[in-house]
Amino acid sequence: MTDSRPVLTMTGISKSFPGVRALHDVNFRLFPGEVHALMGENGAGKSTLIKVLTGVYDTDGGTITLDGQPVSFSGPMQATAAGVSTVFQEVNLCTNLSVAENIFIGREPRLLGAVRWGEVRRRARELLTRLDLDLDVSAPLGSYSLAIQQMVAIARAIDIKARVLILDEPTSSLDAGEVAQLFRIMRQLRDEGIAILFVTHFLDQVYEIADRITVLRNGGLVGEYLTAELPQLSLVEKMIGKELDVLEGIEEHSRRDLAAVEEGTPLVSVSNFGRAGAVEPFSLTIHAGEVVGLAGLLGSGRTEVARLLFGADRTDGGQVAVDGTASSLRTPAQAIEQGVGFCSENRRAEGIVGDLSVRENMILAMQAARGWLRPVPRRRQDELVDKYIKALSIRPADPEVPVRNLSGGNQQKVLLARWLITEPRLLILDEPTRGIDIGAKTEIQKLVTQLSDGGMAVLFISAELEEVLRLSHKVAVMRDRQMVAQFANDESLDADRIMQTIASGSHQEADR
Amino acid sequence: MSATMGRYRAVTGHRLFWPAAVLVVMLAANTIYRPGFLSIELKDGHLYGTPIDILRLSAPLILVALGMTLVISTGGIDLSVGSLCAISGAVACMYISKQPDQNSLTVVLTALALALAISLVLGAWNGVLVAVIGIQPIIATLILMVAGRGLAQLITQGQIITINSGPFRAIGLGHLLTLPLAIFIALAAALVVAGFTRRTALGMIVESVGGNAEASRLAGIRSGRVIFLAYVISAACAAVAGFMMTANVSSADGNAVGLWVELDAILAVVIGGTSLAGGRFFLSGTILGALIIQTLTTTVYAMDISPQTSLLFKAVVVIVVCLVQAPAFRARFARRRRSVPPPTTTADKPKEQVPA
Amino acid sequence: MTTGSLTAGRTRFRLPRRQIPVLATLALLLVMYGIGVSQYTAFSNVQVIFNVFIDNSFLLVVAIGMTFVILTGGIDLSVGSVVAMTAMVSAWLLQEGLPAALVLVIALLIGPTLGLLMGCVIHFFEIQPFIVTLAGMFFARGMCTFISDSSIPITDGFWTRMSQERIGDPRGNFVSISVLIAFVVVAVAAYTLAYTRLGRNVYAIGGNPQSALLMGLPVGRTRIAVYTISGLCSAIGGILLSFYTLSGAPLIAVGMELDVIAAVVIGGTVLTGGGGYAFGTVLGVLVLGVIQTLITFDGSLNSWWTKIVIGGLLFAFILLQRLIGIRYK
Amino acid sequence: GNSDTGGGGSKDDGKITMGFSQVGAESGWRTANTTSIKESATAAGIELKFDDAQQKQENQIKAIRNYIQQKVDVIAFSPVVESGWDTVLKEAKDAGIPVILTDRSVDSADKTLYKTFLGSDFVKEGRLAGEWLVEQKKTASGPVNIVELQGNTGAAPANDRKKGFGEAIAANPNLKIIASQPGDFTRAGGKQVMEQFLKANPKIDVLFAHNDDMGLGALEAITAAGKVPGKDITIITVDAVKDGMQALADGKFNFIAECSPLLGPQLMDLAKKVHAGETVPARIETEETTFTQEQAKEALPNRKY
Ligand SMILES: Nc1ncnc2c1ncn2[C@@H]1O[C@H](COP(=O)(O)OP(=O)(O)OP(=O)(O)O)[C@@H](O)[C@H]1O
Ligand SMILES: Nc1ncnc2c1ncn2[C@@H]1O[C@H](COP(=O)(O)OP(=O)(O)OP(=O)(O)O)[C@@H](O)[C@H]1O
Ligand SMILES: [Mg+2]
């Protein structure tokens, strides 16, 4: 591969934002027929490099050549026309348009200038079938979950038949099956000679698919390596810039003792919670200090369960008891009053308020709970915010920057801080580690353990079964929008068994 | 050298720099045209002069624009403020005109309380339509914009109600410490609104709701209440502005009071840097915006620009004001001037921005 | 369209969900018309309906242009003034003795040019549409009084014919040529929105402009295009208005932008952009037209009661529309 | 309301139905006009269908079309603007419904489109005001500085009064309009503009305001500037509404050219005649007069509006 000429080279790329040097003299090359992973911590500059390449941002310096020709795109439109197709980090589609249209807009099949809708739908269905997705292509994209939206974005990108395909964290919300499907297609495209730039925080995925790795750190280039020649441990060290024993933290597989936490009145117990069209009625009890993992395939209804528990959506019926007394969780405000917090998976639409500063975003939930008449004193705000910026190593560490200027992973950390500040008794985390670098991920996992040791109950949703297994006392399994099983997380439980449950959909009650 | 440069940048980079610069340029142009423009003299213990007029006349606009700022910041818009001005003025004047002793302070205070109460109810009506029923703000408030004019005329029976009440007149024409009372009222209202929003968490919560309503809901904010409150505050501001407008001429004209003030108010808010899309709001910018608009109007009269061309003149000024303020315009301009790449301090954004 | 069929199950015939608000509006419109017919006998004349079209044809054309703008999440306040300016310029040029064809061409060029300029300022300098089009509104209105501060009659033969031609039975029920022109505009707009790239880009930008940009859509070009289209529609509207009144008057169509925006929004287009139909806008214009007809037919309202009743009917209509909308969500 | 009378049935019972489209309710003058028409319709036993066009010509055209549909016996309206009525008037003519114009005329070349015009002549009002001033200042040796408060730019009364006034004062070259701005027919507008006039022009001798309201607003500005209205500055206005007459009687105004809104009775008379097929004069002017301070004192006690 190395002997061929690179299809894309970027030399000496620099890019600054007010107060931040996002990229500094970065070189990057991409060969035809390779999958090239771009690695780095949150805020290292990966997304910025991609945006500079595709012309979303102007460069402050440096040159880009495509096929030996110097190029400077004025925007994604030109980039696409030149054969560079991109899936950006935050799903960037129009939720008001139909699925089919999202895939084909801008290059619809036309007859005498008129869009051929039948053809659009037919081709969209074909394409999605290739990705093993069965969707109503004329439904608005917004009616599907984020994961589906991400798959649609990928479908759009690969259908463009570009020479360069850029995928910025495409797998962050996909489950194992979806990832496998994506990889199969990526390999196929690679074999057709397409150069693929791939960003992810999952090391396993890198080693599974990438031929070559470029590592960025703090906006600077660390180096370019062949995957085969770079052991996982040294990759992490290069990303973090320190020799850390992070990997030990990840490898540590602690079994949690369910019996120890499951005594006394449960903190929250719901029965017959459900919502027509979203989730079948389910029952769940959560005790103080307990971590309940929620496993299931994409679209199995995990997010829906979380939203019902938080009052983000209304249930059709059912009972809730908090601390053993009947209660209700009908609005988020009510849930927060009862000590429930919810960190949504869709941080851009449901999480951050982009205009507001990091500080304001962090104290938002706490402030909401106090009511507008009792502002959190500024001193206290600063204390809290400083504490969490440090604890979660949020970068840039400036509490006054608008949160929209932060990298995706750092925004996620800000949201986490928002809820930790409220000191909830039950914290619902929907994909909290999505798009978070390996260092921070370990931190968050440790944090969850600490919090539960401190008596906080956590409902933990993650596409990574290992992570769920590592943290939870109890695992609830979702399938087809039904809670099909609940397992105690003991020696008998492993990923295989959960997968089987998901696959078979056995309705057996948990063996607890 | 670089320190002065830095300080220069810090000044020009300030949010209020460009609106303030525009205001100064307009005043300067007037002074060149008529050297006496800025002169102020003391007459009967009152300061008298064009700058004072501008301040006094902009007071109602400032009031309306303050409320409008909050509403816009929630992502809404309030078209009914002009009609609310007319209603509050009409109610107050009508009540006073029916009393035997129009100069009694109790009568005037009762009238004000009555008019304010009615305005609050109407503000609450707007709030309910937007926050509870979920009608798009522009339509929800359009209803009251149309019907409110009718209500105001219904109250006055289509007549101009002239009153002769010293205390009421004082709202528009009274003086305090040689300055028109209206200036102090506007200032006080600005301080109250600023205190109300910035001393409490209301401001941040409003900005949060305007910035991302769903995220705010999920953070536990009862956004309905906040939006409701914004419309009520807006109505209250409009009511006081209505008192001022009617007191200024001691008469209530249901048809003319506050006509098109909503457009001016929105213009002031936007010139002040608040985005119509909602989110961050800037009260000081709004006040500056209102002053710019009033200065513009006064300029037309002071320079005796012909009525046929005054609108063209306004169009040019508005567009210039907005252009010099727009970072994108300055960035382009700066880039053209120097061939070197632009300084890294100019706001670099994605090339496309979300429209308002 | 009963509730039963909709809530019964998930298999059944299903109304296309996105069209429900529009259908609700249509149903309410029919109800309103029914009320008119039952209250006032002459209301049932077919000509009453035709008159609603004749009297609102220019409003309809302008509202169609506004629909494009609002679909992208923008707004165009200049429309009323541009309508007046176009009528004014036509009247003035005709008075100066220019041939009708040339006048038509010039008049039809002014609106889109202004729209293009405004679109460019909005796009390149990132100034909020509200402000830019407000300046455009001042400008166009200023041009009107600049040209003449009193109204200019049009005596040109072509204009007179376009104005007085009755299509249909000239003694009985008829429509004007303007109505046909308006229908053509609606049809072209509906086609553009549904079947062309430009139209689809309009929806995409309204949905999420940043996404649209990252998807490689020509955001700038589209945005400039919609303001140009709105300018063109205003120009056509202005011509229709000059057919309608056979004159140009400096103060005509004051405040028309609000009627237009109201019509578009009542027609189901979301002000934040991304959703709505040209057909909805037609309904919105009809709603306003029928409200006004009802009030004239009543003929017993005081000036102020007229305003209050317009507001009240608007409220009732929107409330019902909204309630039905929620119900079927 | 009168739900069933909307039909065409009125022809049979002999009762006349009149459709009247009013400009709007933009001023006290207009309201008085509306009231006069309504009251005299009731008095004359004419059934009135009233519509408020809210200052929009479009609305008036719509209203007239609807009156045609309702087959009223007579249509009367006060045109918002002069031009642009041919098409709809022709429809009325074709339907056989006579039309009466009130308040101001239309510029149709075809005079058969309407039966008659009843109203005041704005140009004449301006001219009367100007002539009075010329008379007053005929001895003035130096220049006389006049400022003018216009109505809304482009509105017909504003244009016409300006025109008439300008023509009249042309008789004396000493009389000069040094500033002229629209005060939008409102008190607030008049006041705001006058404030600036006073600051920009050290010597103002005469104020001509296109209506009483602007004049009343200007009064306040003049007083605030430390001048005595009616003495330091001669004030001439148009309309003669009650507040204006009061100011005139109090010596604050100097002259008012009347513009009477009370044309209801005349209109009803005309309607009956037209309906009966009698011929009527093509143009009837309302009885109007002018007021000096003394005349105002006399007239004030029995003014109706
Ligand atoms: N529009 C912007 N304005 C200001 N700063 C920005 C902007 N976009 C990115 N940055 C900053 O640039 C740096 C690099 O961000 P980038 O999004 O490229 O990180 P990343 O490597 O993609 O991280 P992640 O893995 O979290 O997505 C961050 O410090 C971020 O705060
Ligand atoms: N394969 C599918 N076909 C059609 N619709 C789907 C599919 N998967 C998901 N959906 C839709 O998306 C929603 C996804 O539900 P939800 O977000 O709760 O899933 P999840 O388990 O949280 O998945 P994830 O968070 O990984 O997206 C469902 O309500 C359904 O409407
Ligand atoms: Mg990134």
Ligand SMILES: [Mg+2]
């Ligand atoms: Mg989910």
